[in-house]
Structure formats: C-alpha cells, structure tokens
Amino acid sequence: MAAGLVISAPASGVGKTTLTLALARAFRHRGLNVQCLKSGPDYIDPAFHAAATGRASVNVDSWAMDRETIAHLVRRGADADVVLAEGSMGLFDGVAARGVSGTGATADIAEMLGWPVVLVIDPSGQAQTAAAIAAGLRDYRAGVRLAGVVLNRVASPRHEDLVRRALNDAGIAVFGALPRHAEISLPKRHLGLVQAEEQAEIGKLIDEAARFVAEHVDLDAVLRFAANWSPQPAASGFNVTPPGQRIALARDAAFSFVYPHMLEAWRAAGADILPFSPLADEAPDASADVCWLPGGYPELHAGKIAANARFRSGLRAFAEMRPVHGECGGYMVLGTALTDADGIRHEMTGLLGLETSFAKRRMHLGYRLAELAAPIPGHQAGARLRGHEFHYSTIVAQPDKPLAVVHDATGAVIAETGSQRGRATGTFFHLIAEDR
Known part of the structure; x- marks a missing residue:
C-alpha cells in the first residue's frame, strides 16, 4: 500500500518542483520506491521527476482526461511506497469552464484521489499573513484536505518563529522551514522552461536539494500525514489509437x-x-x-x-x-x-x-x-x-x-x-x- 500526497502552493514560482524533487530523492535515500505524477498540462516536470525517482512520470489532467483515464495513469504507483503528485500554479487554479472531469486545478486531483495536500508557502515580505493564506486554502473547498505546510525562503529564525506561531494557532502543521538557499533553485530559460536533459548536473542538483530538505523538513511527519492508498481498478485503459504501426x-x-x-x-x-x-x-x-x-x-x-x-x-x-x-x-x-x-x-x-x-x-x-x-x-x-x-x-x-x-x-x-x-x-x- 502506497502513501499518497499532493504537493501544491498558493501560486506559481513558490518552489513546488524543487520540493517535490527533493522529497522524492530524500525518500529514495531512505530505501523507499517513489512514484511522481504531474497535475496539469506541464510537459517539462515529468522528466525531472524521472531523474529524481528513476521511474517514469506522467501528467494527470482533470480538464482533458476522464476519471477512468486518470485512475489508469495513477495505477503506475501501485508498487511504490510513496506517490507524490506535483501540482501546477495555485492549488485551486484552473479554467473557468469545467472540462471532462474538472477545471484542470490541482485540487481536482487531490479530491479525486483522496490525497492530502502539502502546501509550499513562501512567506517573503509577510509573517502572520502566511497563516491566513494557508487557512484560507485549507477551508476553501470541502473534500480537499490539507496535511500541512513547508515554508520556503524564510529570511531568519525570527521570521520563521513568527510564521510558525501563527500557523500553529490556526491548527496547521508545519513540516519544516527552508532558509533561502539559491543553490538548489532550478534554472529557467527560454519560455521560462528548462528541460531535464539540458541539465548535465541535474543529479547533483537534486541530491543537494534532498540533503537540504532532509535537514530542515520532518520527513517522518510528512509520511505520517500521507494517505494510505491502494489503486482502484480502472474501468479501462488510456484509450489511444497510435498514429501508425x-x-x-x-x-x-x-x-x-x-x-x-x-x-x-x-x-x-x-x-x-x-x-x-x-x-x-x-x-x-x-x-x-x-x-x-x-x-x-x-x-x-x-x-x-x-x-x-x-x-x-x-x-x-x-x-x-x-x-x-x-x-x-x-x-x-x-x-x-x-x-x-x-x-x-x-x-x-x-x-x-x-x-x-x-x-x-x-x-x-x-x-x-x-x-x-x-x-x-x-x-x-x-x-x-x-x-x-x-x-x-x-x-x-x-x-x-x-x-x-x-x-x-x-x-x-x-x-x-x-x-x-x-x-x-x-x-x-x-x-x-x-x-x-
């Protein structure tokens, strides 16, 4: 039985991908088999996931895919110990009109799978307000459960203490706080995208991120809050006719x-x-x-x-x-x-x-x-x-x-x-x- 979690955030650019890769590699260092997924249409991140886990990752998309297709794709994690689904944009960000099984929001996948959400919060330029944002996300939609938060780019111990106290008062678990550490940031380039195969040092970058996150995040607590998950039988596979033989x-x-x-x-x-x-x-x-x-x-x-x-x-x-x-x-x-x-x-x-x-x-x-x-x-x-x-x-x-x-x-x-x-x-x- 695998442990399932969704990694999300209030917005883009907060550090979801870096945390997902770091957690995946840190869990692997503990001897666990890790499967990653990507919520939404981003076709770049799955290659990074594969580099971190040694297992191929795929996209699951509630706007473009029906529930049976998503269930079929998620089943690839059936033999894993941990399955991490990385979100896109903010937790509830999708399109205005519903698609096949949702709006494309990460929250759709979290609710569909029944997996709790680990929020990455960047409290730069704020303190207690970060707790208000996390509480708002926690309470915004029934059926979407918040496991806790990881603070990213914390300016100082005093800053961390202010944010932690506010989150504790709001009843929100804090799994860890990451000081500013630019060396583990993944680079951006043309179109704001960089591909995993373009990074000769990608393994070293992920290892450094995993080491850094393991020092500052309670990995045991993250696993305790994960949902025990066994894949449900999918009604059918992914219905695709190849373009040729x-x-x-x-x-x-x-x-x-x-x-x-x-x-x-x-x-x-x-x-x-x-x-x-x-x-x-x-x-x-x-x-x-x-x-x-x-x-x-x-x-x-x-x-x-x-x-x-x-x-x-x-x-x-x-x-x-x-x-x-x-x-x-x-x-x-x-x-x-x-x-x-x-x-x-x-x-x-x-x-x-x-x-x-x-x-x-x-x-x-x-x-x-x-x-x-x-x-x-x-x-x-x-x-x-x-x-x-x-x-x-x-x-x-x-x-x-x-x-x-x-x-x-x-x-x-x-x-x-x-x-x-x-x-x-x-x-x-x-x-x-x-x-x-």
Missing part, C-alpha cells in the same frame, strides 16, 4: 515536447517508435508509416534546421507517400518559414504554408478543444481532441485549409486552427487526450 518521431533539443503518457500509450498499443534527430540532419526512417514532429525549441535552432538539407529533403520525400504531423514547434517546421527573435527569416520544410515569427513575441497559452475537419494520424475527421498550447510565435501566414475548429477553455473560437495540405497536418496545441 511504425512511428518516426523527431527527438532532440529542438523537438522534445510530447506528453509521456502519449508515447507510453502508443507503445502499449503495439506501435514501434523510431526516433530521429533533425538537428543531426537525419531523415525519418524509411520503414516508418507515419512521421510525428513534436514541439520544442525550433526557433533556437532555426538556422541549423534550415541548413540541414538531408533532413528537409528526406521529410519532403517521406510526405509524398506517408502522413506527417507536427505539433507547435513541429508545425512551425512543417511551414514555409520561421523568423527568429533577431528578425532573421529561415526557410523551413515547406510542407505547409504556415509562416511564423518570434520577432514580436506574443504569448499563446491555454487549453484547447479541437474538432477535426480532416483526419490526422490516429484520429478521424470529427474527432474531438483536447490539448494545450504554449508558445510565443506570431502567425504571419496560415494559408492552407484549416485542420480543425479550435476553441479555448471558455468555448471561444481561436485563430490557431492548424493546417492541412496533402499528407501534411499540423496544430499549435500539444495533444493530451481524445474525447471518448
């Missing part, structure tokens, strides 16, 4: 944003995934029956992609006979041209007419619900796909036939329709699940 998957520093559960579902359905690197000037495997270009950072490598003639000609030849699909950055590379942040225009593969620019950054962020006007690999016309979009590019031209009618989480129709031309298709959103 043999999938050529672009996979390198420019093409890395794909949800882990999608790749697992493809493999579980019997598909073979054949990675190739456009940055190494590799073409998709000729034996594949479909090519999939995930999102990533093509704008940081646009010059190299434009110069890699073998990749570009090989992809064009592949698309003459077999389907090619791109998500977000992959969609941009399927287009005609990409202008980078310095205003330099780079020719892309030209399989679609899309032209994008990063010269004037404009953030596109949020859940997407798309009804396909034409099929994409693995999904028929009329299918309703749920995904998430996050990029800073501007559409200069999108002349091809729209691939889908796309709505945001409020139901408003948006301009990022995706494109179709011949056997090539592309979307700005990253696919999470298909409505059953």
Whole structure:
C-alpha cells in the first residue's frame, strides 16, 4: 500500500518542483520506491521527476482526461511506497469552464484521489499573513484536505518563529522551514522552461536539494500525514489509437515536447517508435508509416534546421507517400518559414504554408478543444481532441485549409486552427487526450 500526497502552493514560482524533487530523492535515500505524477498540462516536470525517482512520470489532467483515464495513469504507483503528485500554479487554479472531469486545478486531483495536500508557502515580505493564506486554502473547498505546510525562503529564525506561531494557532502543521538557499533553485530559460536533459548536473542538483530538505523538513511527519492508498481498478485503459504501426518521431533539443503518457500509450498499443534527430540532419526512417514532429525549441535552432538539407529533403520525400504531423514547434517546421527573435527569416520544410515569427513575441497559452475537419494520424475527421498550447510565435501566414475548429477553455473560437495540405497536418496545441 502506497502513501499518497499532493504537493501544491498558493501560486506559481513558490518552489513546488524543487520540493517535490527533493522529497522524492530524500525518500529514495531512505530505501523507499517513489512514484511522481504531474497535475496539469506541464510537459517539462515529468522528466525531472524521472531523474529524481528513476521511474517514469506522467501528467494527470482533470480538464482533458476522464476519471477512468486518470485512475489508469495513477495505477503506475501501485508498487511504490510513496506517490507524490506535483501540482501546477495555485492549488485551486484552473479554467473557468469545467472540462471532462474538472477545471484542470490541482485540487481536482487531490479530491479525486483522496490525497492530502502539502502546501509550499513562501512567506517573503509577510509573517502572520502566511497563516491566513494557508487557512484560507485549507477551508476553501470541502473534500480537499490539507496535511500541512513547508515554508520556503524564510529570511531568519525570527521570521520563521513568527510564521510558525501563527500557523500553529490556526491548527496547521508545519513540516519544516527552508532558509533561502539559491543553490538548489532550478534554472529557467527560454519560455521560462528548462528541460531535464539540458541539465548535465541535474543529479547533483537534486541530491543537494534532498540533503537540504532532509535537514530542515520532518520527513517522518510528512509520511505520517500521507494517505494510505491502494489503486482502484480502472474501468479501462488510456484509450489511444497510435498514429501508425511504425512511428518516426523527431527527438532532440529542438523537438522534445510530447506528453509521456502519449508515447507510453502508443507503445502499449503495439506501435514501434523510431526516433530521429533533425538537428543531426537525419531523415525519418524509411520503414516508418507515419512521421510525428513534436514541439520544442525550433526557433533556437532555426538556422541549423534550415541548413540541414538531408533532413528537409528526406521529410519532403517521406510526405509524398506517408502522413506527417507536427505539433507547435513541429508545425512551425512543417511551414514555409520561421523568423527568429533577431528578425532573421529561415526557410523551413515547406510542407505547409504556415509562416511564423518570434520577432514580436506574443504569448499563446491555454487549453484547447479541437474538432477535426480532416483526419490526422490516429484520429478521424470529427474527432474531438483536447490539448494545450504554449508558445510565443506570431502567425504571419496560415494559408492552407484549416485542420480543425479550435476553441479555448471558455468555448471561444481561436485563430490557431492548424493546417492541412496533402499528407501534411499540423496544430499549435500539444495533444493530451481524445474525447471518448
């Protein structure tokens, strides 16, 4: 029987990921098997989780997934001693309109699983008010239980004492207090994101975070407050049709944003995934029956992609006979041209007419619900796909036939329709699940 906990906070940027990784590694140092999950659409954190635990992590998302799918994905922790579900944004932050089983809020997952929440509180610039915030979160929604808090970035012993007293008066357990310790902070970079594979010293960073947290947090108390959890049988598995039997998957520093559960579902359905690197000037495997270009950072490598003639000609030849699909950055590379942040225009593969620019950054962020006007690999016309979009590019031209009618989480129709031309298709959103 595993112990289940949700790690959340009042807001983003408070230290959820660092604490989750540190707790996971600290528990591993005690000889426990630890499974991590990520609530919400963030596709970066699961790779950090895997680095900390040695076990693959996946996203669970109440806006995009039904309860059966979430139950199926959570079952991967059935043989673990501890399961940590890291939240996104603030505990109750989601979209205004309910999705499949919730609004995408971390609180949905906590209530659904019956796991108590460990809150990370940053009391910088305040003292007793931190207790008021924690108490408000504790009492905001019936069905969501607060285990206690970990204070992060505490300025001094006196500061810690003031906050602890207020929390104790409010009846809220304090598991520990972390003094300011910048060395364990994970770096941020382009788009505010950094990938685990980009961190050569990630193991050392996590070990240092685990040592630091073990010195300042009562790990035994955290485990005592965790919920004893045995997975409930899921009515069905994750219902995914792979895009093909043999999938050529672009996979390198420019093409890395794909949800882990999608790749697992493809493999579980019997598909073979054949990675190739456009940055190494590799073409998709000729034996594949479909090519999939995930999102990533093509704008940081646009010059190299434009110069890699073998990749570009090989992809064009592949698309003459077999389907090619791109998500977000992959969609941009399927287009005609990409202008980078310095205003330099780079020719892309030209399989679609899309032209994008990063010269004037404009953030596109949020859940997407798309009804396909034409099929994409693995999904028929009329299918309703749920995904998430996050990029800073501007559409200069999108002349091809729209691939889908796309709505945001409020139901408003948006301009990022995706494109179709011949056997090539592309979307700005990253696919999470298909409505059953």
